[in-house]
Amino acid sequence: MSRYRTILIFGAPGSGKGTQGKILGKIPGFYHFACGDVFRSLDPTSELGAQFLEYSSKGELVPDEMTVRLWHESIRMTVESGKFKPERDHLILDGIPRNVAQAVLMETHIEVRRVFHLSCPDRDKLVARLKKRALRDNRLDDANEEVIRNRLGTYDSESKPMLSHYSSVKRHDIDASMTPLEVLHKVLEGLLEETSAESSTLTPR
Ligand code: AMP
Numbered sequence: 001m002s003r004y005r006t007i008l009i010f011g012a013p014g015s016g017k018g019t020q021g022k023i024l025g026k027i028p029g030f031y032h033f034a035c036g037d038v039f040r041s042l043d044p045t046s047e048l049g050a051q052f053l054e055y056s057s058k059g060e061l062v063p064d065e066m067t068v069r070l071w072h073e074s075i076r077m078t079v080e081s082g083k084f085k086p087e088r089d090h091l092i093l094d095g096i097p098r099n100v101a102q103a104v105l106m107e108t109h110i111e112v113r114r115v116f117h118l119s120c121p122d123r124d125k126l127v128a129r130l131k132k133r134a135l136r137d138n139r140l141d142d143a144n145e146e147v148i149r150n151r152l153g154t155y156d157s158e159s160k161p162m163l164s165h166y167s168s169v170k171r172h173d174i175d176a177s178m179t180p181l182e183v184l185h186k187v188l189e190g191l192l193e194e195t196s197a198e199s200s201t202l203t204p205r
Contacts, residue, residue: 003111004075004091007191010162011118012155013148014126014133015176020118020187021094029195031084035067035096038074056141059150061098061158068105071096075109090194099158100165112169114194116187118176123152125177170194 007030009017018034025032039062042049048066055062075091078084084091091110097103120126127148134142141147163171172190174183 002086003109004086005089006091006093006110006112007194008097008112008115008166009092009094009118009187010115010159011176012120012126012159013142013151014129015118015120016180016183017094017118019180020116020183021092023184024092024187024191029089030092030191031078031089032092032094033071033075033078033084033096034094035071035098036094038070057147059141059147059154061154064099064101064105067096067098068102071106072109090191097162100161103162103165112166114190115163115166115169115171116190117163117171117173118183119173120176122177126152 009021009024011017018036021032021034024030039049039052039056042052044050044053048070051066052062061067075084079086090113093110097106127145130142130148130151131145133139141151170190172186174186176183178186
């Protein structure tokens with residue numbers, strides 16, 4: 001089995017991964033998968049749904065094995081249903097892998113082609129965005145400042161080390177404090193580079 005051609009959207013909570021991922025997922029040739037959205041769609045009375053609530057309400061990550069299993073099962077279903085066509089589409093991953101252990105577990109399934117790192121050193125800006133989102137989307141994990149700070153701490157200690165794990169992959173560091181349109185512009189530049197590099201390797205000279 002060949003691995004899924006994958007683009008990672010990486011960044012702290014509130015950096016705009018979901019905003020960008022949703023837009024990119026509308027473009028033919030790309031399939032957007034947001035791990036947090038899949039967790040939120042689970043029945044909260046199911047075992048996994050209850051685990052998600054327990055961890056996310058504290059600003060912690062759900063354990064790696066169950067997260068990667070959920071990802072793998074969901075992706076398998078989207079392939080079966082024809083929503084994601086690996087031979088045609090790039091997979092845009094948003095919120096997964098979230099640490100090095102997940103990246104290692106997923107290695108047999110994904111070939112990471114590019115990393116878009118939405119970077120925002122201004123933590124207060126992220127906190128303000130998350131508080132706004134809590135009201136708009138009714139998200140429990142964004143409602144409480146202590147949980148938000150915990151989520152940002154988890155990002156620094158567990159997720160950021162992934163950048164060195166993917167040090168051999170082409171990375172685009174993008175200033176996440178720009179407007180969504182400006183960020184999108186930068187992401188599209190990188191994606192065009194990726195898709196044209198790919199078609200030039202496929203086109204016989
Ligand atoms: P998000 O919507 O990506 O901010 O995710 C919300 C919450 O879902 C996180 O704070 C975690 O508790 C959980 N979550 C989402 N993605 C992952 C992941 N890849 N690994 C572990 N937990 C995750």
